[in-house]
Ligand SMILES: CC(=O)[C@@H](O)[C@H](O)COP(=O)(O)O
């Protein structure tokens with residue numbers, strides 16, 4: 034059964050916009066679990082533009098499912114992840130000036146740094162995922178550096194239209210098959226929404242989709258829990 038990781042980053046974006054203490058991303062996480070989320074994903078960015086350290090610390094130990102903490106490969110963020118000890122850490126690239134995560138982690142170029150982070154987190158009992166593009170060399174490097182999980186960046190697929198969207202979908206299908214061939218758990222995420230999720234959810238080798246921005250957007254119109262219920266319904270329907 035394909036799983037849904039609900040990313041609560043942009044509940045925090047709404048809070049940070051005014052510097053209020055609402056909407057509370059911790060409340061959003063617990064309600065998301067009630068609505069069927071299989072995991073809660075949150076990204077503590079170096080610039081703290083949305084999720085704050087206190088959100089992660091408050092949520093720690095409160096989840097009935099599992100925390101998937103997204104983290105840049107920096108000493109600060111790895112130390113924080115080791116302090117929190119979530120079930121999962123997903124290592125992601127980060128650039129201050131980016132609007133959102135623009136591409137996958139370059140494991141090939143940053144191999145030693147990534148491998149060291151994977152080893153430290155794994156030794157602490159944390160399952161490590163690498164957020165990478167649908168690229169054979171990156172998948173090979175992820176496997177070689179000891180990460181048991183990869184998350185395929187679906188942003189290029191989400192941004193594409195027409196023939197380009199089909200090309201991106203094929204790239205993702207091939208990347209998922211290759212990752213599974215290497216024995217990796219393969220997740221996917223970024224930019225997925227009600228209109229484009231089903232072709233990705235239909236890919237049999239995908240274990241989990243991490244979705245956030247579109248759920249917060251849909252919640253404005255249909256409510257938070259109904260949005261999560263509908264996303265899960267679409268995902269399960271895609272697998273039938
Ligand atoms: C890694 C990824 O695609 C997202 O989970 C990440 O959180 C994007 O960063 P923003 O949430 O800041 O857009």
Ligand SMILES: NCC(=O)COP(=O)(O)O
Pocket residue numbers: 040074164184221222223224225243244245246247
């Ligand atoms: N890793 C992807 C994620 O957690 C959510 O990305 P998005 O749905 O907010 O684009």
